[in-house]
Amino acid sequence: MLLDEIDRLKSEIDKLRPFEGRGLDQLKAYYRIGLTYTSNALEGNSLTESETKVLLEDGLTVGGKPLRDIYEATGHAKAYDHMYTLLSNPTITAADVLALHRLFYHQIDSSQAGAYRQEPVIISGSQYPTVAPSKIKNAMSDFFDWLSRHESSLHPVTFAAEAHKRFVFIHPFIDGNGRVARLLMNLCLLRRGYTIAIIPPVLRASYIARLEEAHVDDGPFMKFIAERVLETQRDLLRLF
Known part of the structure; x- marks a missing residue:
């Protein structure tokens, strides 16, 4: 079973x-x-991994790239850094998630950064509607209640994947929901001592399909995320 193998590798990592x-x-x-x-x-950003590395480590931008792509990279890095400040908090709160979005989105559109959307959005390729703007605040309140009630009772990988799924189904922001969902998922994993889940772009079609399918059956999506955690664990053990 995937979760058993993940827990076995976690024990190996814990020894390090x-x-x-x-x-x-x-x-x-x-x-x-x-x-x-x-x-x-x-999400369609054109920066390569090496271009992202040069931008984040050396502060050097790549010629011919859209400014938005640059802002997405620098904003995501800021949100990633902030994620680590939230590991020891008692629970994950609305303020935490709003801060992650604000840091990611501020340079792109400061008026929408860290604020729930006020207009409807449609997820391209999905047959399922997102939550109406008038219902987002209550839906997110229920979401954070769910997080606080289940963080310690579910397996950490299951909890993280479920949090990702529920957040995306609400789609609380005008843009950046996927990025924040993945940061939130990884925050859930790190808080319980697990490695993060990285979803490479080559798996984009499978990732989107599993998320869409999760409206009816979330088993394949849970398996998909567990496989990504397992791969990161193996990657980490190779590094050491």
């Missing part, structure tokens, strides 16, 4: 802990680039 000092900084920087690149690429 604590990650600290320069090693910890290098690990965070490694996934800062990887998660920023992949999460943005899933």
Whole structure:
């Protein structure tokens, strides 16, 4: 079973802990680039992984790239850094998620950054509607109640995948919902001592299909996310 194998590898990784000092900084920087690149690429950002690395590490922009693509990368990196400040908080709150979106979206549209949308949105390719603007506040309140009630009772990987799914189905922001959903999912994993889940752009079609299918049957989506956690664990063990 996938979760059993994930827990077995977690035990192997735990033997390498604590990650600290320069090693910890290098690990965070490694996934800062990887998660920023992949999460943005899933949404159509044109920056390559090497271009993302040069931008985030050296502050050098790549000629001929849309300014929005640059802002998405720098904004995501800021939100990623903020994610680590939330690991020891008692619960994940609305303020936490709004802050993640604000940091990601501020340079793109400061008027919408960190604010729930006031207009309807349609998810391209989906046959299912998102929550109406007038119902978002209550839907998100219910969502955070669900997070606080289930974080300690569900398996961490199941909890993280479920949080991702529920958040995307609400689609509370005008844009950036996927990016924030993946940051939230990884926040859930890190808070319980698990490695993050990275979804490479080559798996975009499968990822979108599993999310769409999750409206009816979320088993395949849960399996998909578990496989991504498992792959990151293997990657981490290769690094060490």
